[in-house]
Amino acid sequence: MKKAVLVLSLVCGMLASILQAENVKIGIVLPISGAVGGFGELGKRGIDLAHRAQNKTKDGDLIELVFIDNKSDKIESANAMQKLVSSDKVSVVIGPMISTNALAMTKIADDSKTPLIAPVATNDRVTKGKKFVSRVSFADSFQGIIAANLAFKDLGLKKAAVLFDNSSDYSIGLARAFRNQFKKLGGEVVIEANAQAGTKDFKAQISSIKAKNPDVLYLPIYYNEGALIAVQAKQLGLNVPTIGGDGLVSNKIFFDVAKDAGNGYMVTDYYSTSAKQTLRGEQFLKDYEATYKEPVSSFSVILADAYGIAVQAIEACGAKDKVCINDKIRNVKDYEGISGKFSLENGESVRSAVINEVKDGKLHFKTIVNP
Numbered sequence: 001m002k003k004a005v006l007v008l009s010l011v012c013g014m015l016a017s018i019l020q021a022e023n024v025k026i027g028i029v030l031p032i033s034g035a036v037g038g039f040g041e042l043g044k045r046g047i048d049l050a051h052r053a054q055n056k057t058k059d060g061d062l063i064e065l066v067f068i069d070n071k072s073d074k075i076e077s078a079n080a081m082q083k084l085v086s087s088d089k090v091s092v093v094i095g096p097m098i099s100t101n102a103l104a105m106t107k108i109a110d111d112s113k114t115p116l117i118a119p120v121a122t123n124d125r126v127t128k129g130k131k132f133v134s135r136v137s138f139a140d141s142f143q144g145i146i147a148a149n150l151a152f153k154d155l156g157l158k159k160a161a162v163l164f165d166n167s168s169d170y171s172i173g174l175a176r177a178f179r180n181q182f183k184k185l186g187g188e189v190v191i192e193a194n195a196q197a198g199t200k201d202f203k204a205q206i207s208s209i210k211a212k213n214p215d216v217l218y219l220p221i222y223y224n225e226g227a228l229i230a231v232q233a234k235q236l237g238l239n240v241p242t243i244g245g246d247g248l249v250s251n252k253i254f255f256d257v258a259k260d261a262g263n264g265y266m267v268t269d270y271y272s273t274s275a276k277q278t279l280r281g282e283q284f285l286k287d288y289e290a291t292y293k294e295p296v297s298s299f300s301v302i303l304a305d306a307y308g309i310a311v312q313a314i315e316a317c318g319a320k321d322k323v324c325i326n327d328k329i330r331n332v333k334d335y336e337g338i339s340g341k342f343s344l345e346n347g348e349s350v351r352s353a354v355i356n357e358v359k360d361g362k363l364h365f366k367t368i369v370n371p
Contacts, residue, residue, distance in 0.1 A: 022319060023063075023064045024057060024061045024063045024064065024319040025064050025066055025088055025089065025091060025319075026063060026064070026066070026090060026310055027066045027068070027080075027081075027084035027085075027090035027092070028044070028047060028065055028067045028068070029070050029080045029094070029095035030043050030044050030067070030068075030070065030096060031069065031070050031071065031072040031097055031098075032044065032069040032071075033069055033071050034070075034072025034073060036072045036098055036222065038253060039120075039247075039251065039299060040069070042250070042297040042299040042300050042303075043119070043120075043300065043303040045288070045291075045297070046297075046300030046302070046303035046304035046307075047094065047306075047307050049284065049288060049304060050303075050304035051063065051065055051307065052287075053287070057311065057314060057315050058315050059315070061319065063311065068083065070095070070096050074100055074101045074104035075104065077101040077102070078105055081105040081108045081109065081116070082108055084114075085108060085112040085114050091314055091319045091322060092114070092117065092310045092322070092326075093105070093109070094116075094117045094303065094306045095119075098120075098168075098169075098170055098247075099121040099122060099123030099126055099140075099170045099173070100169045102121035102123075102126045103121075103123070105118070106126060106130050106133050109132040109133050110130055110133070112132075113132055114132060114322055115313070115329055115330075116132060116134070117133075117135070117136065117306045117310060117329060118135050119135060119137060119302045119303050119306040120246065120299060120302050121135060121170075122140045122143060122173070122174075122245070123173040124140055124173060125173075127139070130347065131326075132326050133347055134329050134330050134344055135348070136305050136306050136309070136337075136339075136342070136344075136349055137246065137270050137302055137349060137351075138270065139348065139349075140170065140173035140176075140177055141177045142177075142353065143177065143245055143268045143353065144175070144177025144179075144181060144220070144245075145178075146268050147218060147243045147268050148178045148182040148187070149369070150266065150355060151216045151241070151243060152182060152185040152187045155216070155241060157215035157216040158186070159188050159190050159214045159215045160178075160215065160217070160218055161190060161191045161209040161212060161214035161217050161218070162175050162179060162189055162192045162220075163192075163193050163194075163202075163205060163206075163219050163229065164195060164218075164219075165195050165196055165221050165222075165225070167196060167197060170220070170245070170247065171221050174220030175218070178218050178220065179192075182218075190212040190213075190214050191209055191212040191214070193205040195219075197225060198225075199225060200228060201232075202225070202228060202232050203232050203235075203236060206229065206232055206233050207236060210236060210237065215240060216240055216243065217240050217241070217242045217243070218242075218244075219243065219248060220244060220247075221245075221247070221248065222247045223247065223248060223250055223251045223253050224253060226258075227253060227254045227255075227262070228257065230242075230257075230258040230265065231257065231259075231261045234261040241264065241266070242266070243265075243267070244267045245267060246267060246268060246269050248267050249262070249267055249356075249358060250297060250298060252294070255361050255362070259361065262358045262361075263359060263361075264357065264359075265357070266355060266356070266358075266366065267355070267363075268354075269298050269353070269355070270301075270351065270353070271301050271340065271354060272354045272363070273285060273295065273365075274364065274365030275354060275365055275368060276340075278338065278341065279336075281338045281339065281340070284301065284304060295362070295363075301338050302339055305335070305337040305338050305339050308335070308337060308338070309329055309337075309344075310329065312332070312335075313325045313329045313332075329347075331344060331345065332344045339351075340352065352370045353368070353369040353370075354367075354368055355367045355368075355369065
């Protein structure tokens with residue numbers, strides 16, 4: 001009889017625990033298809049690994065990921081955000097990858113009071129004036145300033161050419177920040193040209209740039225066009241130091257297409273495997289390389305950190321208190337992430353910038369610039 005009572009008691013306890021536990025839903029909006037599908041796949045890898053490492057909260061609640069492919073499109077991004085908020089009732093949304101698509105989601109985040117972490121959407125407008133939007137990477141204004149300082153102060157280069165995509169919020173923001181800082185330091189921007197996404201032939205732009213005889217080329221564009229520009233610049237004999245943003249060499253497509261033409265390219269970034277790692281970072285590196293058999297991407301690392309701070313906030317507030325979750329995310333202090341130690345102040349990341357350089361088809365750590 002006592003044994004039966006004990007068994008019944010254990011069963012009741014288990015049922016009570018199950019009833020008390022609840023699924024926590026985190027929405028993920030990433031471009032798995034479309035023009036920047038490569039970015040989304042890298043981001044998804046990071047979140048998948050982070051979720052595999054922690055798929056429950058400290059209270060035992062199961063964390064459910066609700067993935068939506070935004071197809072690299074801003075309208076699809078807005079629709080995805082609306083669905084996650086209205087139908088799926090998620091506690092927080094992570095994504096998308098690029099600024100143009102993130103900007104299509106921010107009003108919905110604020111209106112619904114749903115925390116949105118746009119981890120690598122670097123355009124300043126993504127978070128400016130927003131109450132429920134945060135990012136883990138640094139903003140374009142910081143990234144562009146760092147690139148200009150690198151060119152003028154560290155490398156001693158005085159005449160710059162800028163080749164950017166005037167249809168991309170990301171590219172426009174980086175170009176503006178670089179231009180303003182470079183001129184402020186005493187440098188001269190001798191030419192600016194447009195590198196429209198989807199274009200294959202950039203020889204006219206490169207020839208015009210070469211004719212202006214710049215000391216440095218600033219290339220704030222994504223990997224597809226960046227790789228083609230590297231090849232065509234080499235063919236036309238434009239041989240000047242080239243600096244790009246975090247999106248330039250963020251996919252292996254750049255290395256596969258550019259090959260040795262990309263050697264020497266420098267980029268502002270958030271992370272390097274050669275920089276000192278946190279304990280969490282060391283484990284993530286091992287897991288990533290064992291799973292995907294290739295070097296880890298900065299995008300994977302930053303998206304994994306976005307997941308980490310989202311879970312930490314949910315654990316502190318509970319899954320239903322989105323206002324509390326948002327506050328915890330936007331003001332996280334000294335977070336020991338995979339990408340290093342960082343804080344968020346009103347949703348804006350305070351972290352060091354890494355300068356990486358392409359050598360022999362791989363990214364190599366060059367230096368760190370502190371905020």
